[in-house]
Amino acid sequence: xxxxxxxxxxxxxxxxxxxxxxxxxxxxxxxxxxxxxxxxxxxxxxxxxxxxxxxxxxxxxxxxxxxxxxxxxxxxxxxxxxxxxxxxxxxxxxxxxxxxxxxxxxxxxxxxxxxxxxxxxxxxxxxxxxxxxxxxxxxxxxxxxxxxxxxxxxxxxxxxxxxxxxxxxxxxxxxxxxxxxxxxxxxxxxxxxxxxxxxxxxxxxxxxxxxxxxxxxxxxxxxxxxxxxxxxxxxxxxxxxxxxxxxxxxxxxxxxxxxxxxxxxxxxxxxxxxxx
Amino acid sequence: xxxxxxxxxxxxxxxxxxxxxxxxxxxxxxxxxxxxxxxxxxxxxxxxxxxxxxxxxxxxxxxxxxxxxxxxxxxxxxxxxxxxxxxxxxxxxxxxxxxxxxxxxxxxxxxxxxxxxxxxxxxxxxxxxxxxxxxxxxxxxxxxxxxxxxxxxxxxxxxxxxxxxxxxxxxxxxxxxxxxxxxxxxxxxxxxxxxxxxxxxxxxxxxxxxxxxxxxxxxxxxxxxxxxxxxxxxxxxxxxxxxxxxxxxxxxxxxxxxxxxxxxxxxxxxxxxxxxxxxxxxxxxxxxxxxxxxxxxxxxxxxxxxxxxxxxxxxxxxxxxxxxxxxxxxxxxxxxxxxxxxxxxxxxxxxxxxxxxxxxxxxxxxxxxxxxxxxxxxxxxxxxxxxxxxxxxxxxxxxxxxxxxxxxxxxxxxxxxxxxxxxxxxxxxxxxxxxxxxxxxxxxxxxxxxxxxxxxxxxxxxxxxxxxxxxxxxxxxxxxxxxxxxxxxxxxxxxxxxxxxxxxxxxxxxxxxxxxxxxxxxxxxxxxxxxxxxxxxxxxxxxxxxxxxxxxxxxxxxxxxxxxxxxxxxxxxx
Numbered sequence: 001x002x003x004x005x006x007x008x009x010x011x012x013x014x015x016x017x018x019x020x021x022x023x024x025x026x027x028x029x030x031x032x033x034x035x036x037x038x039x040x041x042x043x044x045x046x047x048x049x050x051x052x053x054x055x056x057x058x059x060x061x062x063x064x065x066x067x068x069x070x071x072x073x074x075x076x077x078x079x080x081x082x083x084x085x086x087x088x089x090x091x092x093x094x095x096x097x098x099x100x101x102x103x104x105x106x107x108x109x110x111x112x113x114x115x116x117x118x119x120x121x122x123x124x125x126x127x128x129x130x131x132x133x134x135x136x137x138x139x140x141x142x143x144x145x146x147x148x149x150x151x152x153x154x155x156x157x158x159x160x161x162x163x164x165x166x167x168x169x170x171x172x173x174x175x176x177x178x179x180x181x182x183x184x185x186x187x188x189x190x191x192x193x194x195x196x197x198x199x200x201x202x203x204x205x206x207x208x209x210x211x212x213x214x215x216x217x218x219x220x221x222x223x224x225x226x227x228x229x230x231x232x233x234x235x236x237x238x239x240x241x242x243x244x245x246x247x248x249x250x251x252x253x254x255x256x257x258x259x260x261x262x263x264x265x266x267x268x269x270x271x272x273x274x275x276x
Numbered sequence: 277x278x279x280x281x282x283x284x285x286x287x288x289x290x291x292x293x294x295x296x297x298x299x300x301x302x303x304x305x306x307x308x309x310x311x312x313x314x315x316x317x318x319x320x321x322x323x324x325x326x327x328x329x330x331x332x333x334x335x336x337x338x339x340x341x342x343x344x345x346x347x348x349x350x351x352x353x354x355x356x357x358x359x360x361x362x363x364x365x366x367x368x369x370x371x372x373x374x375x376x377x378x379x380x381x382x383x384x385x386x387x388x389x390x391x392x393x394x395x396x397x398x399x400x401x402x403x404x405x406x407x408x409x410x411x412x413x414x415x416x417x418x419x420x421x422x423x424x425x426x427x428x429x430x431x432x433x434x435x436x437x438x439x440x441x442x443x444x445x446x447x448x449x450x451x452x453x454x455x456x457x458x459x460x461x462x463x464x465x466x467x468x469x470x471x472x473x474x475x476x477x478x479x480x481x482x483x484x485x486x487x488x489x490x491x492x493x494x495x496x497x498x499x500x501x502x503x504x505x506x507x508x509x510x511x512x513x514x515x516x517x518x519x520x521x522x523x524x525x526x527x528x529x530x531x532x533x534x535x536x537x538x539x540x541x542x543x544x545x546x547x548x549x550x551x552x553x554x555x556x557x558x559x560x561x562x563x564x565x566x567x568x569x570x571x572x573x574x575x576x577x578x579x580x581x582x583x584x585x586x587x588x589x590x591x592x593x594x595x596x597x598x599x600x601x602x603x604x605x606x607x608x609x610x611x612x613x614x615x616x617x618x619x620x621x622x623x624x625x626x627x628x629x630x631x632x633x634x635x636x637x638x639x640x641x642x643x644x645x646x647x648x649x650x651x652x653x654x655x656x657x658x659x660x661x662x663x664x665x666x667x668x669x670x671x672x673x674x675x676x677x678x679x680x681x682x683x684x685x686x687x688x689x690x691x692x693x694x695x696x697x698x699x700x701x702x703x704x705x706x707x708x709x710x711x712x713x714x715x716x717x718x719x720x721x722x723x724x725x726x727x728x729x730x731x732x733x734x735x736x737x738x739x740x741x742x743x744x745x746x747x748x749x750x751x752x753x754x755x756x757x758x759x760x761x762x763x764x765x766x767x768x769x770x771x772x773x774x775x776x777x778x779x780x781x782x783x784x785x786x787x788x789x790x791x792x793x794x795x796x797x798x799x800x801x802x803x804x805x806x807x808x809x810x811x812x813x814x815x816x817x818x819x820x821x822x823x824x825x826x827x828x829x830x831x832x833x834x835x836x837x838x839x840x841x842x843x844x845x846x847x848x849x850x
Contacts, residue, residue, distance in 0.1 A: 002826045032824050042358055044380075049420055051371075051378040055358050081824070088803075089374065089705060091367055092359075101722075101800070 003031035005104035005139070006085060008038060010060050011067040014108075014143070016074065021141040021263060022106040023078040025233075028148075029174040031104065033075075036085040037067045040094045043087070047100055047133035048270070054098075054126050104265075105130065106139045131238045131268040137167050140257065140264040148233040148263055151179040153210075154256070157188065157196055160237025163267040165202060166275055168235040171265070172209040173275075180232075181206070181213040182224050190215050205275060225259050235265045299424075300431055300470040307418050307432050308439035308474030311411025312481035315443040318388045318403050318410075319486065325396030326562065339551030342561070342597070345397020346547035349390040350539055350601040357386035364409035364605065365696050368433065368459055373700070373707035373714065376426025377416050377433035384413035390603035398561040400550055400593035404444055405605020411440030411478075412459070431467050434460045438471045439478030446482065447665035451475035454658045458696060461708040495572055497639040497671045502632055507643060507675040508682065510621050514647025515686035517617050521591050521652055522687075522695045525606065528599030539601060546600025550593045559586050559616070560593035563608035571615040571641040572667060580623040587616045606695065610648045618644025635672075642672050643679045650680040651687035654694035659684070710848045716804045718847075719839050724804065725821050725829035731756045734764045734788035738775060741787060745769070745776075752818060754827040755791045762825040765791035797822040798831060807831055 007022040009015060019035070026033040038060050045052045068084070075082035087096035107127045131138050153168035155161045165181070172179040183193055193215075197203050206213075216224045228234060238253055257264060267273065332338055353359045359380075364387055371379050387406035395401050415436030419429035434455040442451030452475045456463055532542050554561035559578070570576045578586060594609040618640035625634065642663050650659030659680040664670060688694075693701045700706035707714035731754045732741060741753075753767040765788075772790055775781050797820045798807045811819050811833065821828040 002823050002828060004824075046375045046378055049378075049423065051375065051380050053358070053380050053382070083824075090703065091370060095359075 003029070003103040005031050005033050005106060006098070006102040007033055007035050007106040008054075008056070008060065009035045009067060009071050010108075011037075011063050011070055012059050015059070016070070017143065017145045018106065018108050018141045019071065019074055020078070020145040022139065023074060023080055024145070024147050025104070025106070025139055025263070027078055027080060028177070029171050031174075032083060033080060034083045034085045034102070035071045035075075036087075036098065037064070037071065039064070040096065042094070043096045043098045044091050045098050045100050045130065048135070050129070050133045052126065052129045052133060053095075054130070100135065103136050104139055105134065105136060106141060108141060131266050133270060134268050135270050135272060137163075137235075137265050137267045137271055137273070140266060142261050142263050146231065146261070146263065148177075148231050150177055150229055150232040151175075152228045152232040152234050152262075153179060153181045154234065154236040155181050155183050155193065156186075156237070157183075157193055158237060160267055160269055160271070162196075162200055162202075162237070163271045163273050164235045164237040164265075165197070165206070166273040167265060167267050167271075169202070169205045169209055170273060170275055171233065171235070173205075178211045179209050181210055182216070182228065183213065184216050184218065184221055184224060186218050221255075222259070225256065228260065228262065230262065232262055233265060234260065234262045235267070238266050238268045296428070297466060297469065300428060300466070301473055303418055303422060303424070303428075303432055304415075304435035304470030304474040305477045307411070307415040307435040308442075308477030309481050310414045310418075311407070311436045311439035311474070312443035312478030313485075314384065314388060314410040314414065315403075315407040315440050315478070316482050316485045318392060318407055319444065319482075321388075321392050322396050322403060322563070325392060329397065336555075339548055339555055341547075342394075342398040342400075342551040342554070342602075343544040343547030345393045345395075345399055346543035346597065346600065346602040347540055348397075349393035349399075349603045350543040352393060353386065353390045353603060354539060357382055357390070359383065359386050359390075364405040365458070366699055368409060368412045368437065369461075369696060370700055370705055371412075371416070372430050372433055372459060372461075374705060374717065377412075377419065377430040379413040379416035379433065381413060381417045384410050384417060387603060391605070394597065394602040394604050395563055397547070398551060398554055399547060399597040399602040399604065400560050400562070400564075400590065400609060401597050401602055401604025402563050402606060402608025402610075403604065404441060404607035406603070407440040407444050408437050408454075408459075408605070411436030411438075415474075430460065431470055434467055434471045435474030438475040441478075442475035443478035443482035445662065445666050446479060447662060448472070448475035448479045450658060450662035450665050451478060453661045454655070457655045457657050458653060462710065495638055495667065497635055497642070499635045499639055499672050499675055500633070503635050503639070503675055504678065506621070506625055506634055506640075507678045509625075510618065510640065510643050511647055511679040511682035512686060513621055514614065514617055514644055514679065515651045515683045515690070517587065517591075517613065518648055518651025518683065518687045519691045521594075521606075521610070521613060521648070522691055522698070524591050524595040525598060525695060526698065528595035530599075532600045543601025546596045546602065549596050549600075553589055553593050557582075557586055557589050559612065560590050564590075564612040565608065568611055568615050568641070568645070571619055572638045574636055574638045576619060576637070580620070580627070583616055583623065584620045587613055587620060590616060606652065607649075610652050611645045614645035614648030615641035616644070617648065618642065639672055639675075642667055643675055646676050647679045647683040650684040652695050654684050654688050654697075656680040656684040710844070713805070715840055715843045715847065716808070718843055719804050719836075721798075721800060721802065721804055721807065721821075721831070724831050724835055724839055726832065726835060727829035729754055729827075729830060731827060732767070732787055733758050734786070734791065736787045737783060738785045738787065738790070739782035741767075742776065742782060752820070752830060754820060755787055756827060760825075763797075763820075763822045763827040764788065765793035766795050766820055767791050768795075795820060799823050800828065804836070808836070 005022055005026050007019055022033050038056055042053055042055045072082050089097040091097055151168050151172050153165050155165050168179050197206055371377055387409045391403055391406035395403055412433045415432035419432040437459045438451035438455035441454050442448040452472050455471050559567045590613050619637050622637045622640040646659040646663045650656045660676050697706050707717050734755050751769050755764045757764055796810055796814050800823050818830050818832040820830055
């Protein structure tokens with residue numbers, strides 16, 4: 001196992017919480033956290049079909065003289081070998097290119113919106129774009145450090161949901177923590193979902209690692225959210241709606257993240273996860 | 277709803293499974309139209325801004341205009357558009373070299389606005405680089421929208437560039453040549469046709485919206501045999517001025533960054549300095565197209581020594597504008613500097629040899645422009661075609677070729693990297709297609725690693741290892757720690773021969789006693805070039821890759837060569 005998680009370090013109390021969350025995530029699944037301490041308020045991530053510029057809010061550049069020591073202290077506290085990321089390439093002198101060659105990326109709910117940096121707020125547009133183009137799952141942390149003891153996968157049957165299920169299984173395998181699946185029955189019945197899993201060759205790992213599969217009726221979505229244990233890592237696929245559908249019908253991902261305070265691991269449409 | 281979906285799928289399928297070239301031609305012409313529109317917008321906005329500010333230019337305090345313009349421009353770029361400020365063209369070349377032409381959408385409008393603020397207020401810069409940036413970004417965005425691959429996206433970036441240059445100068449051939457010679461760096465059949473069509477589309481859209489748009493009126497020049505030798509001398513002069521201009525542009529920016537002033541203060545100071553210069557020498561202000569026209573037509577009223585001074589004043593003004601916070605390109609300043617240099621040279625020559633019947637001042641202004649464009653950009657074809665197309669000076673084609681080729685060769689000799697490429701070369705990021713550096717950078721280290729290696733425990737008895745060896749084809753065995761699985765060292769078959777030939781040792785030694793722990797290892801963070809350097813320095817044919825104390829696999833020169841050839845064939849095939 002040589003999975004790596006990239007964490008954009010913020011040298012503030014809130015940043016400490018999210019970093020501890022990343023460290024805990026890595027420790028639990030035996031991955032290596034890599035901290036990037038930004039020196040400018042923006043950076044570029046080149047994905048296969050898009051260049052996403054991430055504009056950081058100014059709190060990311062606070063107290064640069066203590067940032068590395070503080071990050072190192074947190075690494076030590078969790079007993080993890082410190083690793084820092086230094087960008088090699090620059091699109092412009094103040095615009096570093098950050099590698100997308102990671103297995104996970106940790107994002108707060110928004111990286112460029114001061115108003116929602118502590119509360120749940122909305123998922124910022126940059127974080128959404130990263131999720132849309134990333135080939136890796138994105139970890140959206142809870143506002144405070146909150147170790148999780150189980151894994152909850154939201155499985156709605158879409159391609160992204162299958163990726164989420166694979167991600168959940170993978171985390172369950174590497175962490176040894178129990179996994180539960182939550183499905184909202186909208187148009188299809190239970191048998192459809194079971195067949196879908198079978199068709200995708202996931203029946204065996206699901207039966208091996210998943211302790212329970214909960215089904216809810218169409219209008220019980222909020223009940224589903226309440227039933228998810230507060231100390232569980234929620235793994236879900238990004239719902240691939242376009243912007244118009246999101247505006248008209250509301251974004252499900254937005255609803256989930258603004259309702260629950262759990263850590264979320266989101267798999268986007270380009271996320272490819274192998275169980276090997 | 278279902279019918280609509282099926283119809284959409286059908287159309288999408290038909291459109292995107294067209295012949296590759298046809299698809300690029302259609303997408304390229306759309307790109308050309310949009311990049312042409314971008315340059316029209318900038319041209320019209322610049323005209324309006326200059327017209328609006330003109331009545332105020334007579335006042336003594338008008339020198340603050342370029343300062344305010346530069347301040348607003350840098351504020352816009354830094355705080356509103358949040359672009360990492362750069363010149364523009366190197367960013368496009370970088371993206372083409374490294375990321376298959378991926379550019380940010382915001383670049384399609386941000387540089388237009390920032391350069392409008394800089395140039396419209398009187399800053400010494402040109403609108404061409406911003407429209408190149410804009411056109412390229414439009415091409416890249418269209419490619420993203422259509423889900424095209426890297427090669428197709430790069431072609432559309434070239435289409436955007438060509439459309440923008442063709443539109444702003446009304447010069448489709450120059451647009452095509454600039455896109456291929458400077459931006460893409462490769463003449464490929466599959467690129468040239470869509471780019472040519474984009475250049476035509478850009479020109480047409482610009483002519484349709486601004487029919488009266490002619491930057492420079494066509495003139496008739498009489499160039500004869502006696503102009504050959506002066507052309508050679510002028511080429512030397514323009515090469516030296518090009519090097520000076522390139523160095524001034526780079527040094528001024530570096531000096532500005534070393535000053536204790538904030539970005540905003542620097543922009544105001546730089547702009548005001550240009551404004552003060554402009555009060556005494558208006559030729560340094562703005563893009564300077566009308567001064568060029570008067571120089572070509574022989575109606576430029578400045579005296580001989582003043583013209584000579586104006587060459588250096590324009591160099592200084594452009595360097596200060598761009599280095600101290602303004603936004604814009606160097607195309608138009610190159611044309612102004614070149615035409616001033618040409619006239620100054622003509623004046624000196626006429627003074628020294630009054631009896632020689634050489635061509636007019638206007639013809640030398642053209643030659644000077646070609647010399648500077650070719651010298652600064654080290655792009656001789658762009659220099660020739662641009663000047664011929666925008667001035668219609670076909671009579672001067674022979675001396676133009678002489679000046680252009682000699683100037684670019686000489687400036688390349690003195691300063692091996694052009695202004696656009698220098699920064700990229702210094703950062704090791706100038707990667708032209710088909711070059712060694714580009715191929716190595718395009719090969720992903722993870723696809724080169726051979727991971728199919730059996731690992732052995734450090735506590736394994738040598739006899740067990742010999743048994744394992746009997747059924748294995750591996751030449752290297754990574755040794756790992758039993759509990760953690762961490763990498764400890766490597767066993768190379770050629771290095772353990774003496775133990776293998778002595779059966780008496782089989783039960784007496786463990787692998788941790790004979791493994792090599794000093795072997796240099798590579799990591800996934802290393803570039804392929806770094807890995808090759810490590811192998812060369814340490815005289816290795818195969819190197820283990822270890823990441824976070826975990827053995828990942830081995831990289832061999834044989835595997836690199838295989839993939840290198842595959843990549844080379846792919847990049848150089850037509």
